Amino acid sequence: MNFNPSIVWDPKVKEYFGHAFGAKKLQRISESLCRPSLKTCLRVNTLNSAPQDVVQQLQQLFPGVQPYVHPVVSSAVIVPGRGELQPDYEQCGGREVVINRLAGEAVLKGAHVFSPGLLAASRGLAAGDAVAVTVALERRPGGWAGVNRGATLTQQLQAQLPGRLQLAVGVGRITEGRRGLFRQQQGLAVEMLSRVYDIPACNGVLRGQVMLQALPCIVAAQVLDPAPGSRVLDMCAAPGGKTSMLAQVMGNSGTLVALDRTAPKVQQVQSLAADWGADCITAMVADATQLYQQQQQQQLSGQPLRAGASSITESSSSSLSSLEGSSRSSSSSSGSSSSSINTTGSSWDSSIDLETLQSRTSSSSSSSSAGSAATLSPEVAAAVTAASFDSVLLDAPCSALGLRPRLLVDWTLPALQKLAAYQRALLHSAVHCLKPGGHLVYCTCTINPGENEEHVRYVLDRWPQMRLVQQPLLLGGPGLVGPGWLTAVEAQLVQRFDPVPGGGSSQEEDTMGFFIAKFKKTGSTTLTT
Numbered sequence: 123m124n125f126n127p128s129i130v131w132d133p134k135v136k137e138y139f140g141h142a143f144g145a146k147k148l149q150r151i152s153e154s155l156c157r158p159s160l161k162t163c164l165r166v167n168t169l170n171s172a173p174q175d176v177v178q179q180l181q182q183l184f185p186g187v188q189p190y191v192h193p194v195v196s197s198a199v200i201v202p203g204r205g206e207l208q209p210d211y212e213q214c215g216g217r218e219v220v221i222n223r224l225a226g227e228a229v230l231k232g233a234h235v236f237s238p239g240l241l242a243a244s245r246g247l248a249a250g251d252a253v254a255v256t257v258a259l260e261r262r263p264g265g266w267a268g269v270n271r272g273a274t275l276t277q278q279l280q281a282q283l284p285g286r287l288q289l290a291v292g293v294g295r296i297t298e299g300r301r302g303l304f305r306q307q308q309g310l311a312v313e314m315l316s317r318v319y320d321i322p323a324c325n326g327v328l329r330g331q332v333m334l335q336a337l338p339c340i341v342a343a344q345v346l347d348p349a350p351g352s353r354v355l356d357m358c359a360a361p362g363g364k365t366s367m368l369a370q371v372m373g374n375s376g377t378l379v380a381l382d383r384t385a386p387k388v389q390q391v392q393s394l395a396a397d398w399g400a401d402c403i404t405a406m407v408a409d410a411t412q413l414y415q416q417q418q419q420q421q422l423s424g425q426p427l428r429a430g431a432s433s434i435t436e437s438s439s440s441s442l443s444s445l446e447g448s449s450r451s452s453s454s455s456s457g458s459s460s461s462s463i464n465t466t467g468s469s470w471d472s473s474i475d476l477e478t479l480q481s482r483t484s485s486s487s488s489s490s491s492a493g494s495a496a497t498l499s500p501e502v503a504a505a506v507t508a509a510s511f512d513s514v515l516l517d518a519p520c521s522a523l524g525l526r527p528r529l530l531v532d533w534t535l536p537a538l539q540k541l542a543a544y545q546r547a548l549l550h551s552a553v554h555c556l557k558p559g560g561h562l563v564y565c566t567c568t569i570n571p572g573e574n575e576e577h578v579r580y581v582l583d584r585w586p587q588m589r590l591v592q593q594p595l596l597l598g599g600p601g602l603v604g605p606g607w608l609t610a611v612e613a614q615l616v617q618r619f620d621p622v623p624g625g626g627s628s629q630e631e632d633t634m635g636f637f638i639a640k641f642k643k644t645g646s647t648t649l650t651t
């Protein structure tokens with residue numbers, strides 16, 4: 123048993139990324155993506171706590187660990203971890219539990235195993251037994267094809283799950299005997315005794331004083347740098363990490379409108395705002411693609427906004443849901459966009475627009491209203507008017523191909539292209555809501571140039587009023603240069619964090635993959651641009 127994960131890319135995605143990064147760098151990225159960062163980052167709520175005090179409290183919570191305040195980002199505290207380690211599987215005497223991918227990724231970040239993550243276990247386990255914990259990946263060679271939860275790890279099942287032996291994540295102690303383990307639907311199932319990575323579990327610690335937030339996310343909010351008292355729009359806000367950071371930068375003064383597309387997500391933002399005492403935040407349910415589309419349609423048809431229009435619900439902003447679902451199938455129907463070889467020599471097609479996307483997604487689901495103009499509630503329409511924000515943050519829903527650790531990637535190129543079309547619709551809204559003279563920060567947690575540099579090119583080419591500007595805090599490396607991407611000068615103005623140790627501008631960083639661009643709107647735009 124060992125820990126020897128590898129990312130299996132869809133061949134076309136691999137070709138596209140190989141073209142962007144080169145084979146050697148893609149290999150390095152792939153190796154790091156399946157491993158956790160050894161530098162957990164916590165953001166301190168400087169509205170109520172001093173980073174040095176937080177360091178002292180963390181030292182007491184995690185004896186032997188040496189947390190420190192980040193040398194550049196003073197609101198960030200870094201908690202170092204260790205790995206790779208070699209747990210002693212001998213002590214388990216062949217006893218094993220198999221867990222699913224999400225549970226496996228959580229264990230790599232310092233969690234224990236909870237009941238919903240359990241898939242299978244050896245015969246005859248008793249409460250308190252030490253067990254080897256292995257991970258079975260769905261949908262991939264050597265993965266499981268539908269193991270029933272609660273299955274006994276017989277020789278036959280072991281033979282069906284050979285890949286798990288290279289995904290052993292540690293040794294744990296089970297809380298119940300075999301039957302009890304699977305009877306319970308929630309709660310602790312395996313208390314981890316040793317893991318391949320020793321990462322202090324910081325989730326939920328010092329609530330209200332700190333929150334787990336990757337360093338590039340903190341940088342993104344600092345880069346927007348909204349002035350106290352200004353009007354700020356966070357278009358895709360939940361769970362609210364960056365929203366709360368923006369409130370911090372604004373000194374909790376001014377107006378910070380935070381949107382997300384469903385009520386439960388907006389509640390997450392509200393609850394975080396309450397925990398952090400950030401009362402400049404107004405969180406609202408809205409489909410941010412509609413900020414532009416709806417007003418454009420109303421202008422074209424001369425219709426005022428319908429009074430009493432219902433707010434956006436999950437079903438009415440389902441274009442993204444159906445799109446996310448499509449990433450999990452490699453169906454060629456989702457690829458009906460003709461992938462063409464473009465000038466960069468790769469097979470990325472940036473010509474799909476949201477209308478095409480919506481007509482495709484709505485035709486695949488008759489109940490979906492994705493193809494129709496969803497309505498904004500009158501409250502949102504009143505709060506989010508055209509050209510009224512000093513600063514806009516678009517932390518776009520993305521393929522998350524920078525998040526670590528990630529044991530499985532199932533994105534296809536057509537699915538990534540659809541997602542990019544959706545992001546472009548959000549960019550239209552962002553530009554539309556921004557005041558002349560205002561700033562937009564666009565960021566993602568993906569390495570995919572089609573969701574990053576490609577969109578920067580799109581904005582610059584489409585709106586001459588939008589200029590890339592120098593970012594006040596640069597910890598990442600430059601963007602990608604090339605046709606359809608950036609010029610050498612532009613590349614220096616964006617920042618790209620590669621998800622590898624030393625993947626930013628400093629060898630010290632060990633972050634997730636992330637991308638940040640900052641624009642200034644130098645003149646007004648119209649609804650038809």
Ligand SMILES: C[S@@+](CC[C@H](N)C(=O)[O-])C[C@H]1O[C@@H](n2cnc3c(N)ncnc32)[C@H](O)[C@@H]1O
Nearest residue numbers: 358359360361362363364382383409410517519
């Ligand atoms: C990357 S996450 C945002 C993370 C958040 N900014 C933070 O720092 O905690 C993207 C968010 O966009 C939201 N989203 C997706 N489509 C949206 C839309 N059309 N309008 C508003 N929010 C949307 C998703 O629900 C998700 O919460």
